[in-house]
Amino acid sequence: MNNPFQYWRLCFAAGPVFLLSYFGFWGILGFNVPPLAPSLTAAEMASHFQEHANQMRLGMVGAMTFAPTYMMWGLGITKVMETLEGGNRVLSKLQLWGAGLTVIPIYMCCVFILAGTYRPDTLDPGSIQLLYDMSWLTISICYSVTTMQMIAMGAIFLSDRRKTPLIPKWLCWYSIWGGFMFIAEDIMPFFKHGVFARNGLLNFWVEYSIYFFYMLFVTYYLFKAIARLEQEYKAGTLVFPGNGIAYGLKANA
């Protein structure tokens, strides 16, 4: 018998895999948690790249290897969203597109740093500084695709009419709020020091923590949601008619 929930858990688990791998490779090995200060001179930046080139190369390569797990996680969210969204499922698709497109800045920011570590002895310091700046401008200012993902997700799960929703309403609003507040990243390119700089309290520690916890909370509730959906499916209150494309709760569910 066809299992409509096949691979869903794998997709959910891809979220923590992404978080851990990105934190370890991009963040720790790549010296991005916290980022190198924008106030560093080009010579200081170049010296750092020369000294830690191999570690940073390993960090960027590792981060890029695991980057697609973010899209897998997004697909898992979309599968749960589809059980709630009838009709043309615009928001479910928007969420998936948002997750998929988020992978692009994730790749690009690694590529820029990797390029800087490739020939750090022959590149001029200004170019190395530029590559590191480009990396951080890419990962921070391309937030709007992730915002799209977060708002689409929050909006759909808010429409859950179950007495106890699959995803709690507070998390739906947290998702919408977190996506909206990414807009503070737009201030980052104007500053090289202070709370709005790329290594500042607001634009790094607060913004990235909001997202870190968002992923953890969502993953936890996705695992809880699938257990409930499986029960509803077994009880016959959740239907996957015909080709498995159309979903929906029966009227009296």
Place this chain on the structure above:
Amino acid sequence: MPEQQPRGEVPSIWAFITADVLAFALFFVLFMAERGRQVALFDQSSLQLDANLGLLNTLILITSSWLVALGVEAARHGKRLALRRWLLLAMLVGAGFAVTKFIEYSAKIGHGITMLSNDFFMFYFALTGIHFLHFLVGIGVLLMLWMQARDRELSGTFMVWLESGGIYWHMVDLLWIVLFPMLYLLGRSA
């Protein structure tokens, strides 16, 4: 006279409001901490703001919030026309905030004052800018509610959304009530 609708579920938007207010609380703490380090600069910069425009914006937002509250009350009594009228008025009055901010920002930029001028103006433009985006979202929400109020049943889901929109609009108002004295008045007390 139509009977008053029973109060429905507590709008879940409170989660959003809580997170947003906490974020702004952090902004306020950071502003005050920085002010503590550069009191003279912050006071001097604050004097360059037009407190009358700040006060006008406070009155605009409070009045607009009051109009939304009247609209919610009208909806609870099933008065569709009154609801739409109050929401429209709230948007029109609220639009004055955008006009005033435009005048204020233009004047500052015209005098060469930008977010990069000093740390006070960094906070001024960043905080009022983020608040202004909240304002724009609020106007969008009011517009959507006004349009939906034309034919939606004034109960159940719509009432939850109406009250949620009202709560959000009050928050925009409340945040400004803190921003106004902190940015415009604190420097004058010295």
